Amino acid sequence: MQWAVFGAGLVGSYLGAAGGASHACRRRQGPLRERVCLADGVREWAPQPFPQQTGEMPVLVASRAHHTPWQHCQPHWLAAQNGLGQGLPVLVCFLAVDRDAEGRIVSSTGSPPRVVCGPVAASWQPIFQAWRGAGLVVETVADIRPAQWEKAILNATLGPLCLASGRSMPEVMADATARQLVLAGLAEGEAIAAANGIALAPDLQPRALAFFNAMGDHRPSVLNDPAELAWVLPPLLAAAQRQRLPAPALQEIFARASSLCQGPC
Template identity: 30%
Template sequence: MSPGPFRIAVLGCGAIGSLYAAHLARVPGVEVWAVDPWRDHVEAIAAGGLTVTGQAAFTAPVHALTSADGLPPCALGIVATKSLHTRAAVTAARHALADAAVVSVQNGIGNEELIAEVVPRVIRGTIVTAGAVTAPGTVRYDAPGDSWFGPFEPQPAYPGEIGVLAGLLSEGGLRSYAVDDARGPQWTKVVFNAATSPLAALTGLTVGQVCTEPALRTQVEILIVEARAVCRAAGIALTSDPAEAVEEAIREAFGHRPSMLQDVLARRPTEIDVLNGGIADEGRRVGVPTPAHDAMVALVHGLERSWTSR
């Protein structure tokens, strides 16, 4: 590392961004700068640090801003915004990320392509940790989970940068791995989320309820079968069986409301286009039909339109 603090920018300070920022800020020599438009959250972090509760309990010093204008040059960038805000967030911070490797830890497929339009080197990332911001300046760490990082193939970060990111997060308390091909972990998460989240969003049921209601479980399995066919055609090796993830969710996260359901309840635009839409787009690219995923996209967009048509 160069003399002085090793600066990392975190764009988006929701649950995942906050957990990443807090754990990285625990590492000696690391200076974390977080950007989020939620003023109350930012002001609380700036005044008293970012507090983690739940699976861990500590407060870490984090520089927090409501605008990227004040970001200093950073060695690494972490994009943790909703996918709808990817391009705007990275573009606003491009002065600070001009010579940085930038990773997406967002949901879905296609965020890396947007980031690569703005910055020189990109990391493909996946995280399965869960949490929630419970009050300004406080994030609850609900469920531990590993992170995987690898090069974004068309515009990769240097291997050393990927290793540094994984090493710093592990040192801060979030177990992370640098891998040669991060598509497997990324798509493993996407397949599970795309098979359960839209059904939860459309019905108002939790993940566990969706996966145990027989008629809905049939739809979950159809969505998984289609997605696995896309992965085979694209040469993507999943790291685990999505059916096992379904059983694990029933056991360990029965009452979990996925972010798409939370968006629907708040009448916010969802990330359907980068989940089921991302699978459908890749299916068209490799010649695999995905009618069930296409149906989820159409139904969720129809639900979104109903909020304004009323």
């Protein structure tokens, strides 16, 4: 299948291997070859270099938002990125991937990885089918904004506190004060979304806690690149300010984590 991944890190490689992407690139130099553990077994993925001309080829942009050359992206590409404000249609990824002791890329949750997408070109449908065949849950919705905002709220709470404290996800959630801050941040995020016309599915807090608990010792992506915060917390805080909503918990989380950023957060 002829399609490409721009930014084949852990998530990009997982989705690229699951969908049989033919081409890919990443920031790290050297040949791209990965072993990826999927529901149907271990897949060896060795895509060709990213083409100079992509034409109408589907491209999944899985680079971090602040490393993405937005001026070169095409309208039919999809951005598999955390945060808000991307200039492309978004694939929202409710998944967590890591490397195991053998260096293979593996899903870190007990439940099947889930991705959510809004309306896209028909050329993406064979890729969605390939993902489903590899064990992913693929949902298509008329309005991607609720899923995108929900993931942004999840990313705005626990991960930044892991960054600020140097503790793992279970360690942060075991701390009563930090756990309360996470819960308060989730409630504030839900209220900010509603005030901005984004209707999230009911029961965000229990759903978020179940998602966090399923990830075990997974390292949130913000630990690898704190600059990702700029695409997560500031847009939520700006949305709160537009509606004159208080967001003390999210502001506290941002204050704790932003001191560790190199560059603007």
